[in-house]
Amino acid sequence: MHCTAIMSDLPENPGGHAAVHKLLSLAPLREEDCHLYLEALGRRVRQITARTDITHEGDNPRAVRVVLEGWACRYKELPDGRRQILAFFVPGDLCDSAVFLLDQMDHSIAAITPVTLGEITPDAFAQMTRESTELADALALNELVTVAIQREWTLGLGQRNALERVAHLLCELHARLEAIGLVKDGQCHLPLTQIDIGSATGLTSVHVNRVLQELRRDGIIELTRRRLTIHRPAALGRAAMFDPVYLHLRQLPRVAAVRPAPEAFAP
Amino acid sequence: MHCTAIMSDLPENPGGHAAVHKLLSLAPLREEDCHLYLEALGRRVRQITARTDITHEGDNPRAVRVVLEGWACRYKELPDGRRQILAFFVPGDLCDSAVFLLDQMDHSIAAITPVTLGEITPDAFAQMTRESTELADALALNELVTVAIQREWTLGLGQRNALERVAHLLCELHARLEAIGLVKDGQCHLPLTQIDIGSATGLTSVHVNRVLQELRRDGIIELTRRRLTIHRPAALGRAAMFDPVYLHLRQLPRVAAVRPAPEAFAP
DNA sequence: CGTCTGGTTGATACGACTCAAATTTGGTGG
DNA sequence: CCACCAAATTTGAGTCGTATCAACCAGACG
Numbered sequence: 031m032h033c034t035a036i037m038s039d040l041p042e043n044p045g046g047h048a049a050v051h052k053l054l055s056l057a058p059l060r061e062e063d064c065h066l067y068l069e070a071l072g073r074r075v076r077q078i079t080a081r082t083d084i085t086h087e088g089d090n091p092r093a094v095r096v097v098l099e100g101w102a103c104r105y106k107e108l109p110d111g112r113r114q115i116l117a118f119f120v121p122g123d124l125c126d127s128a129v130f131l132l133d134q135m136d137h138s139i140a141a142i143t144p145v146t147l148g149e150i151t152p153d154a155f156a157q158m159t160r161e162s163t164e165l166a167d168a169l170a171l172n173e174l175v176t177v178a179i180q181r182e183w184t185l186g187l188g189q190r191n192a193l194e195r196v197a198h199l200l201c202e203l204h205a206r207l208e209a210i211g212l213v214k215d216g217q218c219h220l221p222l223t224q225i226d227i228g229s230a231t232g233l234t235s236v237h238v239n240r241v242l243q244e245l246r247r248d249g250i251i252e253l254t255r256r257r258l259t260i261h262r263p264a265a266l267g268r269a270a271m272f273d274p275v276y277l278h279l280r281q282l283p284r285v286a287a288v289r290p291a292p293e294a295f296a297p
Numbered sequence: 298m299h300c301t302a303i304m305s306d307l308p309e310n311p312g313g314h315a316a317v318h319k320l321l322s323l324a325p326l327r328e329e330d331c332h333l334y335l336e337a338l339g340r341r342v343r344q345i346t347a348r349t350d351i352t353h354e355g356d357n358p359r360a361v362r363v364v365l366e367g368w369a370c371r372y373k374e375l376p377d378g379r380r381q382i383l384a385f386f387v388p389g390d391l392c393d394s395a396v397f398l399l400d401q402m403d404h405s406i407a408a409i410t411p412v413t414l415g416e417i418t419p420d421a422f423a424q425m426t427r428e429s430t431e432l433a434d435a436l437a438l439n440e441l442v443t444v445a446i447q448r449e450w451t452l453g454l455g456q457r458n459a460l461e462r463v464a465h466l467l468c469e470l471h472a473r474l475e476a477i478g479l480v481k482d483g484q485c486h487l488p489l490t491q492i493d494i495g496s497a498t499g500l501t502s503v504h505v506n507r508v509l510q511e512l513r514r515d516g517i518i519e520l521t522r523r524r525l526t527i528h529r530p531a532a533l534g535r536a537a538m539f540d541p542v543y544l545h546l547r548q549l550p551r552v553a554a555v556r557p558a559p560e561a562f563a564p
Numbered sequence: 565c566g567t568c569t570g571g572t573t574g575a576t577a578c579g580a581c582t583c584a585a586a587t588t589t590g591g592t593g594g
Numbered sequence: 595c596c597a598c599c600a601a602a603t604t605t606g607a608g609t610c611g612t613a614t615c616a617a618c619c620a621g622a623c624g
Contacts, residue, residue: 106448106449108457108538109540112456114451116451128441131434131437131438132441134542136445136448136449137448171398171399174395174399176444180451181371181373181383181404182403183451184381184383184451184454185375185383187451187454187499188381188496188498188499189379189381189499192579192580224603230455231455233581234580235602236581237579237580239604239605271375271377273376458612459611490571491570491571492569492571501612501613502571503571504611504612504613506570506571506572510572565624566624567622567623567624568624569620569622570619570622572617572618572620574618576615576616577615578611578614579610579611579612580609581608581609582609582610583607586606587604587605588603590599590601591599591600592598593597594595594596594597
């Protein structure tokens with residue numbers, strides 16, 4: 031029996047519960063595994079101001095970081111200042127589970143909103159994974175999914191055009207938020223500026239703006255005041271050529287289908 | 298004492314020695330670790346024809362694969378046929394060390410040249426890493442570097458222009474080949490077509506061609522008959538904004554510097 | 565010796581960028 | 595609660611990097 035039960039018992043999403051929800055979206059875990067994880071996470075918690083670095087390229091990595099609340103991103107920049115967002119971290123996401131093997135960070139991580147961060151020391155991490163193979167496997171699986179997402183982004187930046195990239199990003203984030211229970215009535219909080227979306231998709235914010243307008247004009251999405259509503263999931267998925275297999279979720283997201291999929295809301 | 302000794306004793310690079318060389322470029326290992334690894338690799342060896350799939354999206358992953366000889370690539374395609382190469386595998390590279398945790402491959406792997414492939418079963422892999430923590434760590438480190446490379450590609454596709462992307466790819470491959478002893482006099486074998494380079498960099502082969510001509514015209518590189526010579530490493534590195542930190546090599550590659558770096562060969 | 569794949573060249577088209585300015589939004593302090 | 599400011603969004607006009615399309619050429623190979 032895994033611990034979906036504890037999840038639904040809990041109120042809003044306080045403390046590290048998104049973290050457990052996240053792991054459960056990938057692999058079944060026993061209640062004791064969940065508690066072991068939560069306990070490790072709770073030992074060292076930090077608050078990070080919005081729009082500040084959590085760790086920077088060149089730093090010596092000291093701990094495994096888990097986003098408990100808020101949004102963060104991984105980014106890297108070129109010497110002349112061009113900046114690329116490499117990943118978004120939503121509640122429950124692990125920044126890097128084995129970083130401490132490296133001498134030096136090769137990228138930076140920054141908070142987008144105010145972030146509550148759980149930190150697990152290398153020792154605590156090792157002990158935790160020794161105590162539960164299931165937990166260790168779930169964390170390893172999470173790592174695999176993180177890389178799979180990175181690959182999907184590589185594919186998108188290389189082959190998708192502006193509209194497809196933006197649409198794909200929205201699909202992915204929606205699916206990931208849904209997996210941790212942060213989507214209600216097809217709506218979710220999306221604290222990204224168009225500049226953020228641009229530096230994740232390799233586009234200028236001006237162009238992102240025009241693309242978003244197109245998606246709105248076609249009645250596919252609504253995106254205002256940091257809230258995203260997907261009105262026509264199938265249309266968005268089709269525009270993005272979104273195939274959620276790479277997320278390896280146990281449960282298929284609502285925004286799903288490239289394959290033969292009926293339009294959810296008729297045009 | 299690690300086993301640089303065995304390496305230099307060995308002749309050309311037969312069997313799985315590139316594999317050991319590769320790990321040694323990332324972490325020091327004892328002779329017994331190297332042998333343990335080689336032994337695991339030697340148990341199941343396959344020959345793959347050039348330009349055929351080694352494994353395909355949707356397959357069930359069965360084993361950890363290591364390229365012993367030849368070149369391969371990881372790729373993914375969109376439903377309409379657009380194809381993106383996500384990674385190149387050169388001798389010694391592991392395709393994926395924990396894939397078997399996944400139910401389903403989310404990308405494909407193909408041979409570029411004829412490939413000699415070592416396969417390690419999940420069981421053998423687990424046993425091997427249990428027997429040597431050092432080996433396990435080296436393999437984990439290798440995994441981290443693979444992801445770091447993926448991130449650098451993401452950065453490049455999002456922010457670098459055509460010339461910078463091609464130059465960066467050449468820098469990276471040169472550095473990686475150098476690390477496993479496959480560069481002699483600044484020269485290495487590079488069996489990629491301009492089409493391959495294009496689908497890795499998100500460019501058309503036509504444009505890759507023009508970019509390569511520019512690099513040749515400026516006397517920076519020579520690339521003919523599948524051989525690459527870098528005449529002006531510093532100029533190439535500068536053009537690419539190549540900073541090899543992300544490769545986490547124990548020894549800095551010759552093609553290295555973005556930072557204040559004297560021109561190796563005067564223009 | 566013809567065929568095929570990969571490389572090269574030229575002309576043209578278009579998607580996304582740049583620059584610039586106007587407008588809206590959200591936060592802050594009076 | 596309103597005035598103000600900074601940040602984010604929106605709009606328009608013009609440019610440029612890379613794609614597209616179309617030949618042509620060279621070497622590899624059966």
